[in-house]
Amino acid sequence: MVHLRDLTVTFTGGSKPVRAVSGVSLDVRRGETVALIGESGSGKSVTMRTLLRLHPERRTQMGGTARVAGRDVLALSGRALADYRGKVASMIFQEPLLALDPVYTVGAQIVESLRRHEGLDRAAAHQRALALFERVRIPSPERRLAAYPHEMSGGMRQRAMIALALACSPQLLLADEPTTALDATVQIQILLLLRELQRDLGLACIFVTHDIGAAVEVADRMAVMYAGRIVEEGTVRELIHTPRHPYTIALLQSRAHGAMARGTPLPTIAGSPPDLAALPPGCAFAARCALASDACRAAQPMAVQFSPTHQARCIHTEQAAAMLAVPA
């Protein structure tokens, strides 16, 4: 469904080009959820926004391959791009007020989207909007369709945004920190709803989060990003139980202290990520890695395969695994 090969995204608007995504390859099948995790600035959101082509055209260079449901995403333009957004791929955000227009009722926005993209008449679009509100379990759906976004609670707004995102039956749902701003009890409800919708509708889903517990709850696989690259990828089980990249291990190391509990943000790791305008020739994590050697600094590490689903870009995975064996 989603096929990324060597995707690169460079922003050219500033004094120096910023390489926010460097050679990302990732596949997501129908009915599968992949969580992207990593520190702030690692390129998770840029990867997602590229899949919807939301970057400023003139100041962004994109390279490599991005195919979604057979479409060449980087080549889409005009009508084809407008149809692609919503009908093939759609996105939910941390802040629903970014996706919902404050001056229209939520119902009007869903009806408008259905009329424009699906060619439904007003009555049919209203019926569909009502069904969508029921699907995302908004109580008193008829009344809530007539509400403005600011009249809804945070959790209801999130559900309304999910309904809007699903209105035109997309095949790919991109979720960028969809629960971060919510209370713990509402978070779990939204995560469970997303999981259920994703399974029932057979959606491919990419889920960006800082919260490993949330990733464990909703994802089938995880991809760990660092400085614009995927440094490790595997099933949730593989990454949690047998991480092999020193960065993943550092992220997970405090799990004995509850890092796996939902709502726990990623632990802070000493040092800071590299400047994306001046990336080093070798492994970008080397400057912060206890195992780094000259070879790490000289060239990009190749991916090492541990199972058909598990790989890491590191030349010291054996020492890294041994590091993990030492109790925290």
Ligand SMILES: Nc1ncnc2c1ncn2[C@@H]1O[C@H](COP(=O)(O)OP(=O)(O)OP(=O)(O)O)[C@@H](O)[C@H]1O
């Ligand atoms: N339009 C843009 N122009 C220039 N730089 C940008 C642009 N958009 C993002 N960046 C830079 O790209 C890098 C990656 O950002 P991105 O938002 O993908 O990180 P992230 O991993 O999603 O972090 P967070 O978890 O904080 O959202 C950051 O350094 C950011 O400043």
